[in-house]
Amino acid sequence: MISIVIPVHNRKDYTQQCLACLSIQTYRDFQIIVVDDGSTDGTTEMIHREFTDVIVLKGDGNLWWTEATNWGIRYAQQHQNSRKTNFVLTLNDDTRVDTNYLQTMLDAYQTYQPCLVGSVSVDSDKPDKLEYAGYAGSEFELRTAGGRHVAADYGFSYQELSRQVAFVESQSLPGRGTLIPMAVFDKVGLFDSKRFVHYMADIEFSIRARKAGYRLIVNASSVVYEFVSATGIQVEKGVSLKQFIDGFTSVKSPTNLRVRYNFAMAHSNSKLLYFAFDIGRICAGFLLRKIGVMRHT
Known part of the structure; x- marks a missing residue:
């Protein structure tokens, strides 16, 4: 069973599109847990009307990404079937995925376990533009803040990445499409919502998981189409x-x-x-x- 946890806030159209992609997955043993952190744009009402199987947890607008995600994980932990192998998939609402996305994630886990499986991110408007394909570095990177994004190794081209490799082993993983075995939370805890309220909680969690012995795999065939303009403050764009x-x-x-x-x-x-x-x-x-x-x- 995969519990897909999606924190949302006032992005009804993005949420609607994301849920529509998930509703037609070829792999069917999953549940969707949306944590609506105080939306005022009718997001919850839209979900209840159009996606009746989706579980909605309501926050008051103060959860931010990290604690909203933890709410969803706790719900999944409390309602999991202990006779199954259980996973959490963290996903943002400003994304879309192909119909075989969940199956590719599970296939990668079966191949490379014990591991967390991350997704390749591409620009939704330019699907060959590689936004993320893993992070290259070493333990020494945690001394000097160096390292690089692997996407550069393939000329920021998804076609080139998929031609050359089946997966990339990463030093960290973002929460934008990461499959996490439920057992990992028992071993390393949840996301740290006290020190990392909104950003870097996903990266920090994945490093804890790697230190605990889990490989961090970015699966080349698991693609998340990212709406780049919606991903928060764009520090690499033309800010004043x-x-x-x-x-x-x-x-x-x-x-x-x-x-x-x-x-x-x-x-x-x-x-x-x-x-x-x-x-x-x-x-x-x-x-x-x-x-x-x-x-x-």
Whole structure:
């Protein structure tokens, strides 16, 4: 049984499209748990009307991604059939998937277990544009905040990735389409909603799972089509200096200083040195992008 956990907030159209894709999966032993964290746009009403089998848990708008996801996992734990092998699939609502998506995830798990299975992410508007295909690095990366996204190794082309490999072994996995055996939560706990309220909880959890002995596999045939413009603050796009600085304190920002500090303290041997390198890398990237824009104007 796969319990698909989807946190949502005021994105009814995205949620509707995501649920429609899941409703026609070839693999049928699954349940969908939507955690609606205080939507006011009729999301819950739409789900009750159009997707009657979907379980909806209602929050008050203060759960954010991490605790909303934990709500869904706890529900799945409490209602699981102990006679089956149970999984949680974390998924965002600003995505769509092919009809065989769940089957490809399970097939990958059977091949590479014990593992967590992540998805390849592509741009929904440009399906060959590879957004994510794993993360390359080493234990040393957790000292200097280095490493790279594997997508670059294939020229950011999904066609090239799928031609060359069946899977990529990653150093971490995002929550945007990751299949997690239920036993992993018993071993390492849930997502850390105290230190990572909205961003980096998925990455931090996957690192804990890897340290506990689980492989982190990105399956080349498991594709998530991502609506790139809907994925929160786009730090790599043309943000202003004020927006960049505000991102250091915003819950909605992946560059939130408290979150980056908490991650450094939790997983880096060098701790403050890692934090300094991490923030330095973020600032340098912003400055280089600004210089690039100025050169082309």
